[in-house]
Amino acid sequence: MSRSLRLNDMNFEISTYAEEFALLRPGETASAAPLPWLGRAILEANLAGLQDVIATEGEICLIWARGQKEAVLSQLEDRSFGWTSHVRTWSLPVWFEPHDDWKLVCKATGLSREQVISQLLDGRYPVAMLGFLPGFVYLHGLDESLHVARKATPTTQIKERTLAIGGKYLGLYSLPTPAGWHAIGRVPVSVLDMNRIPPVCLSPGDVLQLKQVNEREYEQLLGSSLETFQESDE
Amino acid sequence: MTTGRLIIRAPGGMTTIQDAGRIGSAFFAFPRCGAMDGQSAGLANVLVRNDRDAPVLECTLVAPRIEFQTHGCFALTGADFGWRLDGRPVERNRVIEVAAGSLLEGGKATGGLRGYIAIAGKWLVERPLGSASSHVVAGLGANQGQPLRAGFELEWEQPETQPGTVELVISPGRRAKNVIRTVRGPEFEWLEEESKQLLLEKTYRVSPTSNRMGARLAGPPLSVGGKTLPASVPVLPGMIQLTPSGQAIVVLQDGQTTGGYPRIGYVPRSELDAFNQIMIGDPFRFVLL
Numbered sequence: 001m002s003r004s005l006r007l008n009d010m011n012f013e014i015s016t017y018a019e020e021f022a023l024l025r026p027g028e029t030a031s032a033a034p035l036p037w038l039g040r041a042i043l044e045a046n047l048a049g050l051q052d053v054i055a056t057e058g059e060i061c062l063i064w065a066r067g068q069k070e071a072v073l074s075q076l077e078d079r080s081f082g083w084t085s086h087v088r089t090w091s092l093p094v095w096f097e098p099h100d101d102w103k104l105v106c107k108a109t110g111l112s113r114e115q116v117i118s119q120l121l122d123g124r125y126p127v128a129m130l131g132f133l134p135g136f137v138y139l140h141g142l143d144e145s146l147h148v149a150r151k152a153t154p155t156t157q158i159k160e161r162t163l164a165i166g167g168k169y170l171g172l173y174s175l176p177t178p179a180g181w182h183a184i185g186r187v188p189v190s191v192l193d194m195n196r197i198p199p200v201c202l203s204p205g206d207v208l209q210l211k212q213v214n215e216r217e218y219e220q221l222l223g224s225s226l227e228t229f230q231e232s233d234e
Numbered sequence: 235m236t237t238g239r240l241i242i243r244a245p246g247g248m249t250t251i252q253d254a255g256r257i258g259s260a261f262f263a264f265p266r267c268g269a270m271d272g273q274s275a276g277l278a279n280v281l282v283r284n285d286r287d288a289p290v291l292e293c294t295l296v297a298p299r300i301e302f303q304t305h306g307c308f309a310l311t312g313a314d315f316g317w318r319l320d321g322r323p324v325e326r327n328r329v330i331e332v333a334a335g336s337l338l339e340g341g342k343a344t345g346g347l348r349g350y351i352a353i354a355g356k357w358l359v360e361r362p363l364g365s366a367s368s369h370v371v372a373g374l375g376a377n378q379g380q381p382l383r384a385g386f387e388l389e390w391e392q393p394e395t396q397p398g399t400v401e402l403v404i405s406p407g408r409r410a411k412n413v414i415r416t417v418r419g420p421e422f423e424w425l426e427e428e429s430k431q432l433l434l435e436k437t438y439r440v441s442p443t444s445n446r447m448g449a450r451l452a453g454p455p456l457s458v459g460g461k462t463l464p465a466s467v468p469v470l471p472g473m474i475q476l477t478p479s480g481q482a483i484v485v486l487q488d489g490q491t492t493g494g495y496p497r498i499g500y501v502p503r504s505e506l507d508a509f510n511q512i513m514i515g516d517p518f519r520f521v522l523l
Contacts, residue, residue, distance in 0.1 A: 015420065017417055017419070017420075017500045018417045018500055018502035018503075018523065020500075020503060021470065023420060023468070039261060040261065043258075043261050051257045052257060052258060052259075052260035052261065052266070052470075053260065054260050054261060054468035054469075054491050054492065055468070056465065056466050056467050056468055056492055058464070058467065059467055059468055060468075061470065063260070063470060129466075129492075130261065130262055130263050131263050131466055131468075131490070131492030132263055132466075132490050132491070132492055133265075133371060133490050133491075134262065134263050134264050134371075134374075135262075135263070135372075136263055138466075175371060175372060177371060194362055194363065194374055195362070197363070198261075198262055199259065199262050199264065199363060200262045200263075
């Protein structure tokens, strides 16, 4: 069943499934505010009856408590959440460890490891969305020359706090999990803290820049707080 | 306040602590987790007069062996594990009082895959991000999210009054467990006509490589004619994803919150409870709601 909803002065098409959740997709016009940002705003509005929000770049998923569909959707009708250009920038230390995946990255890009690193250090990486598993962060901004298709078969366990390339995204794995992306570096600080709410301190729209450190510096920085590396809050 | 205590002597197949799940954290990619058969877990809690959403022990395939070190009051629901208390058979779906030193044990599950043990009182377990539910990958929940091992001690605040004896009669053939009602998923129409028919007419089985993250289905392969999603999309427990090999995977309680495979179907919550009780290798069918 489809209907539409006006939210942030845009039309969204709503599809509901088994009266348990809905997917919101933007209509004809592109959203001024990225959907993951809008998803975060909806989550923080604490709508009565709404249990969970999952937001990707093309869809927002709303999951409500039993029987709360109309209550949730009516609270959203004609709502507008202010899109501010509030950008937090972080300068994240990265140790580009000599991982086996570098061979694939160099082969696929036709660049040397040094060229890839130099290109990566030039970039700005806005948080695209949060997803997959706790503490995983999708980042935009990867230069086209560095796009490397994901592995056909996810391999082995990736180490915690690993920076990786997957297709057009740069990604940050916070937890040791099986991984289909190409590992290129380790980050000494964690963006995941399960003892606080919210448990992930990066938000869609935040921008990361990378700062190269060597293995010794990486080890010295282990356990520092992410706040140390915040550049600006404007 | 007096404290109750039990100790796990043998963990059985896989025994974890679960409740109604972690709500409100999916945005940050935390799976909901929680009891795989929420109706049975809730029933066990209601029997012992706990909050319906309180934590329970979830037993999988083979029963754990549990020693009560204090008196206590518990209820067993879900699959039949042939439960015995100090060697004598005990029934499911009723309140049972035990004295200190009693031993609860059982065998292999029949008539389902998972069983639940609720114990009257407030459990003294961690509830990170609002839930005791175990999430193994993140090490989150009671017992650091890990399955219980021999020697694990569980403590609870004894209720001021014991719940008293209650027995429930669950009518057996209340529903056929081998038919799972489903709705069309967002990408259902991508399926080739023949695949739509296969999905809704043929028999599928839950493959042995399944776990709490997802159930891989064995059966006739399906096709969306090579179509792929341009980007990752939201997924939640109950979503049926189609992998490029043609094998479908039902996302389960510990599954990831976004995915890149077409979502061909969705198994609603109450049906997912029944689906999660299907024994590995047993045949079942999907029907459209």
